[in-house]
Amino acid sequence: MTTPVKIAVAGALGRMGQAVAKTLDGHALAVAAARFDRPGAEGPGLVARDAALAAADAVIDFTLPEASVLLAEACAARGGPALVIGSTGFSAEQLARIDAAATKIAIVRSGNYSLGVNMLMGLVKQAAAALPAAEWDIEVFEAHHKRKIDAPSGTALMLGQAAADGRGVALPEVEVRARDGVTGPREEGSIGFSVVRGGGIIGEHSVIFAGEEEVLTLSHSATDRGLFARGAVAAAVWATRQPPGLYDMQDVLGFRP
Numbered sequence: 001m002t003t004p005v006k007i008a009v010a011g012a013l014g015r016m017g018q019a020v021a022k023t024l025d026g027h028a029l030a031v032a033a034a035r036f037d038r039p040g041a042e043g044p045g046l047v048a049r050d051a052a053l054a055a056a057d058a059v060i061d062f063t064l065p066e067a068s069v070l071l072a073e074a075c076a077a078r079g080g081p082a083l084v085i086g087s088t089g090f091s092a093e094q095l096a097r098i099d100a101a102a103t104k105i106a107i108v109r110s111g112n113y114s115l116g117v118n119m120l121m122g123l124v125k126q127a128a129a130a131l132p133a134a135e136w137d138i139e140v141f142e143a144h145h146k147r148k149i150d151a152p153s154g155t156a157l158m159l160g161q162a163a164a165d166g167r168g169v170a171l172p173e174v175e176v177r178a179r180d181g182v183t184g185p186r187e188e189g190s191i192g193f194s195v196v197r198g199g200g201i202i203g204e205h206s207v208i209f210a211g212e213e214e215v216l217t218l219s220h221s222a223t224d225r226g227l228f229a230r231g232a233v234a235a236a237v238w239a240t241r242q243p244p245g246l247y248d249m250q251d252v253l254g255f256r257p
Contacts, residue, residue: 005237006033008056008081010071012046013037016062016086019229029237033057038067053078058236062086062228064149069094076101082239084232085109088154102246106239110249111154113231117205118249120220121162124207127218128166133189136209136216138163143196143204152177152193159207160191 007024011017012035024032034052035045053059053074058081061068068087075083085098088111101107112118128138140163142156152160157171164171169189176192186192196204203222208215222228235252250256 002029004029004031005240006031006055006057007233007236008032008034008036008052008059010049010052010059010061011037011063011067013041013043014062015225016229019225020060020062020232023226023229023233027233030233038063049074053081056081057240058082058084060084060086060232060236062232065090065094069097072098072101072105072107076104080105082106082236082242083108084236084239086113086228086232088157089150099246103244105244106242106247107245108235108239108247108249108252110235111158112203113228113235113249114220114222115231115253116220116227117155117158118253118255120205120207120218121158121250122255123218124159125162125166127207127209127216128163129168130166131209131211131216133167136211137186137190137192139192139194139208139210141194141196141204141206141208143198143201145200145202146198148197151195151197153195153203153205155203155205156193156195159205160193163191163207 007030009017009020009032021032021035024030033055034047036047036049036052061071065087068085072083075081082105098107098109140156140160142153144153160175161171174189174191176190202225206217206219208217238252
């Protein structure tokens with residue numbers, strides 16, 4: 001019988017932390033080894049971060065960018081456990097620190113742990129490659145609950161990157177993240193982002209390819225936060241078998257050669 005992978009849950013008091021813990025309950029391949037939250041947090045079964053790291057083969061983290069960076073550095077300093085990061089909204093400096101930590105341990109970082117979204121990325125890349133920029137405009141739409149603190153979402157940026165990759169361009173050079181006032185006509189080849197925040201929306205993402213005479217929309221809707229937790233647990237189990245390096249869900253699902 002395969003020994004279950006021991007997983008520590010960071011941000012255990014948060015919505016995603018609770019969803020991960022629920023997913024681990026009765027899981028065939030993984031077990032919850034420890035739960036921890038920010039320093040000073042109180043709750044049943046919580047332990048200190050270092051005790052959680054010592055008890056785990058992998059950690060799943062859906063918290064905040066700086067907390068995720070510090071956790072990556074703590075795991076790297078110990079030489080493990082592996083780390084799955086679901087936080088979004090990182091700065092370039094924070095991403096560089098995660099990259100450095102990934103030279104010591106396996107880290108999976110993704111803006112979305114959904115199988116459907118990762119399939120959508122592949123479709124967006126193919127469509128962007130096939131539909132010429134001179135005739136088709138690309139707009140990435142996303143909607144999330146009112147408590148989400150970053151925009152555009154990590155998933156929207158992943159989809160924008162997929163579109164840019166399909167067209168062979170650098171996303172920072174063509175992205176348009178906001179429009180206000182008299183903006184003038186749309187620039188050919190630009191990739192726009194539209195954002196909604198409100199209520200309890202779990203996650204809605206669409207990529208619109210708009211031509212003069214027709215519109216193609218590729219979309220994904222999340223109806224249960226548990227789907228992200230299930231993907232993160234699968235990533236954690238996978239990461240424990242990998243050498244040090246920075247990975248994403250395309251690697252976990254075998255979509256990348």
